[in-house]
Amino acid sequence: MKDYWQEIRALTMRWVLRLSREKFSMLFTLVQPMLFWLIFFGNLFQRAADSQVTQAPNYISFLAAGVVVMTVLNNGLAGGVDLLFDKENGFLERLMSTPIHRSSVILSRFIFVMTITSLQVLVILGVAFLFGVHPATGLLGIATILLIGMMFGVGLTAISMAMAFSVKSHGDFFSVLGFLSLPMIFLSSALVPLAAMPGWMSVLAQFNPMTWAIDAVRPLILSGWSEALPHVGMVVLVMLVFDALCLYGGAKAFRRAMG
Amino acid sequence: MDRAIAIEVSRLCKTYDAHKAVDDLSFQVYAGEIFGLLGPNGAGKSTTLRTLITLLHPTSGTASVFGHDTVREADTVRMLIGYVPQERAIDRFLTGREHLQLLGALYHLTKEEAAKRIAELLKLVELESHADRPAKTYSGGMKRKLDIACGLLPNPKVLFLDEPTLGLDVQSRLRIWEYVRMLKARGMTIVMTTNYLDEADQLCDRLAIIDGGKIKTLGAPAELKIALGGDIVSLTLKETDRMAGLESALKNQPAIKAVRLTAKGLDIRVESPEKALPVILESANRLGCSIEFIQYNRPRLDDVFIAHTGRRIQDDIPKEE
Missing domain, CATH: 3.40.50.300 (P-loop containing nucleotide triphosphate hydrolases)
Known part of the structure; x- marks a missing residue:
């Protein structure tokens, strides 16, 4: 157990070190979602969006939940990228030829991605706060938002890792990633409530786990516990199923790739 | 061992x-x-x-x-x-x-x-x-x-x-x-x-x-x-009429594995040149064969590779995985 912890800590610290060496890229990945989506998109659609439709005092406060979950989505889907590069340049083989638990590398990646995502979510909520979005459920609500984010993120990161272990080249990986990310966002309640979507899109959006996450995060920010709790309960159930499926697939891909 | x-x-x-x-x-x-x-x-x-x-x-x-x-x-x-x-x-x-x-x-x-x-x-x-x-x-x-x-x-x-x-x-x-x-x-x-x-x-x-x-x-x-048959010493002789005599003189020497007549001399397969060269020179002297040229070839690993695989190592076969 002591060994296990030593491995995971060392491997997690490696991700942290890498990030700290890539200051520019860190800045951009941190700033991009709130700059592009929250500040630009949120303010841009301020008057175009009908508050009768969004059921929110303004578009930014409606969008905040969407941007939070979008960040989880993008970080999660990109969570396997570094393992993909490790696989391609042989670093993963070097790690795997050492007497470590087979799961340590993967766990370190989960821990790292979840931590970074949580920090980013906090920054986004902070920026939203500056634009007057005050979460209705307070600090406990924010903790709940982080929990939902992590539950969604675990499954997404597992999908990403499964892809990283299965694809032939990183070109394939990024094509699939680019193909998944935007449709997931458009076919969810991130930008527009389901009720305001064309029928066929709202049907598809209902099967998107992202919609479930947003529908729980949004009342936590906008309304309050009484409205949020049923959604939170529902999303926890949905995410448990989602995570179980993704982890199962991820473990399978990992075992196949690692012989 | x-x-x-x-x-x-x-x-x-x-x-x-x-x-x-x-x-x-x-x-x-x-x-x-x-x-x-x-x-x-x-x-x-x-x-x-x-x-x-x-x-x-x-x-x-x-x-x-x-x-x-x-x-x-x-x-x-x-x-x-x-x-x-x-x-x-x-x-x-x-x-x-x-x-x-x-x-x-x-x-x-x-x-x-x-x-x-x-x-x-x-x-x-x-x-x-x-x-x-x-x-x-x-x-x-x-x-x-x-x-x-x-x-x-x-x-x-x-x-x-x-x-x-x-x-x-x-x-x-x-x-x-x-x-x-x-x-x-x-x-x-x-x-x-x-x-x-x-x-x-x-x-x-x-x-x-x-x-x-x-x-x-x-x-x-x-x-x-060595398994390829040893190093080769190639002799070129001035007078080709004494080649046969030298060949039979060398054939039974312990340091020499095989002797083959060529157009202008002999190809001698030897196990180690250190032992074989003095024997070859001494026999040539004794029989009065004057040597025009000596060439010594040690088989390289390339030769081993070619002998066992039938091609050079540089000829890559396409990688399959």
């Missing part, structure tokens, strides 16, 4: 779909020797190596390191081995020291143990002054040295080197060879793959030539060359 066996590979097969990457391979590596797997790209060297370092499970057959099965006792094997991958398996954002510290934790060393060993290794591979720079600033040779330091960190009994000097300049190559010889002198067993014939020739105590997933021949480089 009974020698301790470090590695035992027995009827190893690895199949990808229909393609046999390794086909019924058996060999032993003795403790303390440098053992080479020589072959063109795609011959099955890397597959064999990756089985030995526990990363691949054989389709059939077994491999063991100091008696420990690479599948059933993978963790024990991993404690005994060090691995230097083929590609520069370097994280360009980490410094040299951070690479070694990471591995120290993965081998469950304490901070103090690790720090001591890391200092020794950095000194050994002459990277002390570059240890705290990110690896992306390293030259190819420096990366390779770091790779080797990483492989040595666990203080392994067996070190596996996958194409250790691929793409390096001459200077760095010679340096790496020096390290490998030094490690052998310290008693380490070394298994390396290479597709450089001169490297196999210079470095390996024994080597297996692998092609199409099978071992074509196995032995010490010198043995393999």
Whole structure:
């Protein structure tokens, strides 16, 4: 157990070190979602969006939940990228030829991605706060938002890792990633409530786990516990199923790739 | 002679779909020797190596390191081995020291143990002054040295080197060879793959030539060359009428394996030129044959390779995986 912890800590610290060496890229990945989506998109659609439709005092406060979950989505889907590069340049083989638990590398990646995502979510909520979005459920609500984010993120990161272990080249990986990310966002309640979507899109959006996450995060920010709790309960159930499926697939891909 | 066996590979097969990457391979590596797997790209060297370092499970057959099965006792094997991958398996954002510290934790060393060993290794591979720079600033040779330091960190009994000097300049190559010889002198067993014939020739105590997933021949480089029939001394004589006399005089000498008449002289196969040349010259003198020209050819490993695989090592076969 002591060994296990030593491995995971060392491997997690490696991700942290890498990030700290890539200051520019860190800045951009941190700033991009709130700059592009929250500040630009949120303010841009301020008057175009009908508050009768969004059921929110303004578009930014409606969008905040969407941007939070979008960040989880993008970080999660990109969570396997570094393992993909490790696989391609042989670093993963070097790690795997050492007497470590087979799961340590993967766990370190989960821990790292979840931590970074949580920090980013906090920054986004902070920026939203500056634009007057005050979460209705307070600090406990924010903790709940982080929990939902992590539950969604675990499954997404597992999908990403499964892809990283299965694809032939990183070109394939990024094509699939680019193909998944935007449709997931458009076919969810991130930008527009389901009720305001064309029928066929709202049907598809209902099967998107992202919609479930947003529908729980949004009342936590906008309304309050009484409205949020049923959604939170529902999303926890949905995410448990989602995570179980993704982890199962991820473990399978990992075992196949690692012989 | 009974020698301790470090590695035992027995009827190893690895199949990808229909393609046999390794086909019924058996060999032993003795403790303390440098053992080479020589072959063109795609011959099955890397597959064999990756089985030995526990990363691949054989389709059939077994491999063991100091008696420990690479599948059933993978963790024990991993404690005994060090691995230097083929590609520069370097994280360009980490410094040299951070690479070694990471591995120290993965081998469950304490901070103090690790720090001591890391200092020794950095000194050994002459990277002390570059240890705290990110690896992306390293030259190819420096990366390779770091790779080797990483492989040595666990203080392994067996070190596996996958194409250790691929793409390096001459200077760095010679340096790496020096390290490998030094490690052998310290008693380490070394298994390396290479597709450089001169490297196999210079470095390996024994080597297996692998092609199409099978071992074509196995032995010490010198043995393999001798097995081809020995070195050839070619004589060109001034007077061709005395050739037959010289031929029969040489035929029964112990130092000489075979004599063949050519248009202007003789081709003499010899086991060692040191013994054979004096005999040849003395006989020629005695019979009054004046020699116009002597040429001496030692078979090279290239000749061994061609003799066993039917082609040159540079003629790569397409890699399938």
